Amino acid sequence: MAPASELPKRDSDQLIPIRTQKKGPDDWKGLTDSKERRRRQNRINQRAYRQRKRAEKLGLPINAEEAESSTASSSSSQSSSQSPPTTALTTRSNCPTPDQTAALLDLFSKTAYQSYILGSPTSDHLLTLAKVNVFRAFASIMSTLGMPKHHEWMHDDAISPFTLLRPGFTTPSTIPLTLRPTQLQQSIPHHPWLDFFPHPRMRDNLIRAGDFDDEQLCMDIMGFWDMSTESCGLLVWGDPQDLGNWEVSEEFIRKWPPLGEAWPTMSETDKERVAKQTDEYVTQLRELQSSKLESLGGQQLYSAFLFPNGYGIGHGPFSSDDELWAEMSLSLSLSLSNVPEEIRSQLRQRMPSAAPYTFTHGDFTNVNIMVHNGNLSGILDWESSGYFPVWWELTAAGISLGKDDKEWKELLRRYLPDHTEARNFWLDFFALRKYPNVDERGIRFLKSCGLSLPNQA
Incomplete structure (x- = not known):
């Protein structure tokens, strides 16, 4: 500035x-x-x-x-x-x-x-600046899509160029992955402004919905032309092409609720649809892979369930499965009595290969899943995302918080890629973190290895 x-x-x-x-x-x-x-x-x-x-x-x-x-x-x-x-x-x-x-x-x-x-400084400047940032973010996305100089895209009856396949516009292969038009965008006529959301699944759901109040959605997102609104539904803190730079306001969430609130009132058909749509989105994310276990930009990974030290502590990056295991196994030293090396060795042998290191959200808890009219409309909380073991998405979906979240994740796991072997490995690993005060699962693992607890030897 x-x-x-x-x-x-x-x-x-x-x-x-x-x-x-x-x-x-x-x-x-x-x-x-x-x-x-x-x-x-x-x-x-x-x-x-x-x-x-x-x-x-x-x-x-x-x-x-x-x-x-x-x-x-x-x-x-x-x-x-x-x-x-x-x-x-x-x-x-x-x-x-x-x-x-x-x-x-x-x-x-x-x-x-x-x-x-x-x-x-005035509060009016701060409030307006937050709205301007969202406006500029959408303008930046328009430029990336090749549409800023075409005023016809702002008309009420305008149709997306991705549907029209008009010459002179950026081809999908050159557009960043988060903005790249989905098959639905290219096959169903829709207004161009739906192409500006940096969230493929949200774009698809808005196109599917068809009969939603688009003016109200625009007002809820921008808050720009409503003088009675002091905030906008979305906030952006950096490059608008990066989903991690977007934040959803409390007002927007109240109007467009997360799955955790909507779940009890949803029909079985709607629940199945949201699970399928989430899997489709995961499939798109899994196209992103890295040579290292790391967060975006080569930063550290965060996961309280995969690494020691709990929440808020970064780990890595890691260049191999051995480096990953070395960090994970530190969790086995947190108890009063360290897990014997023989048990660690047996557990390491059962760890499936983590490659390919795949982009993973890592926390599909129901409060992070936004729905609207029975469809997935967005996914929140990307701070724990990164390039994790290929099996971590399914494994993390086995960690639930409450009855509704457990039902949601049991349904979701039916559609996610099958990594049952890896999930069983992690459950054994997690049980042994409490060694020697292990639960029944930990005891079963020890018996399968021909081992026993110290007081049973």
Whole structure:
């Protein structure tokens, strides 16, 4: 972000001022009722919007000027309108060009930064900046898909270019995996804005749903054109092509609930459908593989059930199964009495090969599965994802939290790739972490190896 001294200077002599004078009924100074204050602010913004539109129809440059929020009368509003403009955009048509839109967004970001370094940050800047980030993320995705300069994609009756197969657009093979059009996107006509979600399964489910309120979904996601909304449903913290950089707000989750809340009211057909759709999504993820056991970007892996030390501790990267086992076996030393080497050796021999190291979400707990109208609409909590043993997805799906989650994962495992041998290995491994206070499973493992507990020797 550029410092304030480098902010672009504007020639105010060539701009047409738009004064947003607050008359008596719109004066919100001193109001304690937040809803009434927001209603009056909304009325002021709408008046300014209409003024800008009238100027745009004349093809004239615009100076969008906001009166200071502390102004309480028409006279003080008129006085404030004499101050230097804070935002400017040259418009030559009814709609700004993509370059002009990008310039406006960049100018707002710089203005927000300027207020910060001057020691006068405002909550309005913070709230709007969060919404701008989502807007810019979708604009970036549009650019990646090859669509930013085609205004027809914004019309209500527009159809996705992936369905139309129009010439000149980026071919699917050159698009990042998270944005690459699915078979459904290429076969069923739909509006282009559904292509902007960096989540293949969510795109497919929105296309399947067909009859959902797309305007409401847009409002819930962006919160940008609703003055009564102080937050947006999605937040983005980095490269929008990376699912790990997206965050879902509490408001959005309440309206588009996770599987954990919807499960008791879902029909068996809907439950089966969500399980199948989750498996289809897992299949897409498993196309991503690595030569190392690592998180994205070569970072450490996190799993309280595969490694020692519990939650929040990173491990790796690892370049081989032996390195993986060396780290896993540290868990067998956490008990008061270490597991004898003979038992460790027997357990190591039963560990299936971890290769190919496959991209894995790692936590399909029902609260991380979002559903809408009986379909999978999203998957949350990617902080534990990474390149894990090829069998870890199925194995982790055997760890449940509560009755509903157990039912969900039992159903899900029917559709996931079969790695029963690996799951049995991990269950034995997990049982021996409590050695010598092992449960029945641990005792069965010892007997199968011709071994016994110390007090039974």
